[in-house]
Amino acid sequence: MSKRRFPLNIEIKYRDTDSMGHVSSPVYYEYMQHAYVKYMHTLLELPYTEKVPQIMVKSSCEYLVPAKLGEQLVVETSVTKFGGKSFEIEYEIYRDDNAKTLMAKGASTHVSFDHGTGRTTTVPDYFKSSVEAYQHTL
Structure with a gap:
């Protein structure tokens, strides 16, 4: 079974x-x-009034093809790796066309975080299970 990615449509x-x-x-x-x-809000079934229990600590983006006004994009997101307190995400940004043209690729690293204490935490097992259930794989 292939990896399932979370899609988000973007109108430029x-x-x-x-x-x-x-x-x-x-x-x-x-x-x-x-x-x-x-x-994350969808995966964790969190209302938007609640903070995601993570913080982003690093991000990068590689631009492949210029996107222009009037085009529709799809950002496909997936978790690629778990550490003890962190996890990594990759993003593939496509033009929403028949060719599914790859416009940009990105990555980010996140740390599990308790906003109440202001401290990092270990990546919870329920989060790992939710990711694996949604994506079918890392």
Whole structure:
């Protein structure tokens, strides 16, 4: 069975573009963060009024093909690795077209975090189980 990724549709807005008419590089980080937050809230069945029990500590993005105003994108998100207190996520950003053109790839590292104590925690087993149940695999 192949890995299931969490999809998020993105409509490129005028404010997302730069003077060249391309999606500005920092906007891809917004797309990835939005996909991460939606995935975690969905996976953990958390209302949006509650904080996700994690913090992002690192992110990167590789731009492959310029995206432009009027195009539709899909951000596909999946967890790729678990550590003791951390986990890694990859993002693939596609043009929503018949060719499924890969526009950008990204990654982020997150740490399990208790917002009440302000301390890191171990990655909970229920979180690992939820990821594996949704994705079918890492």
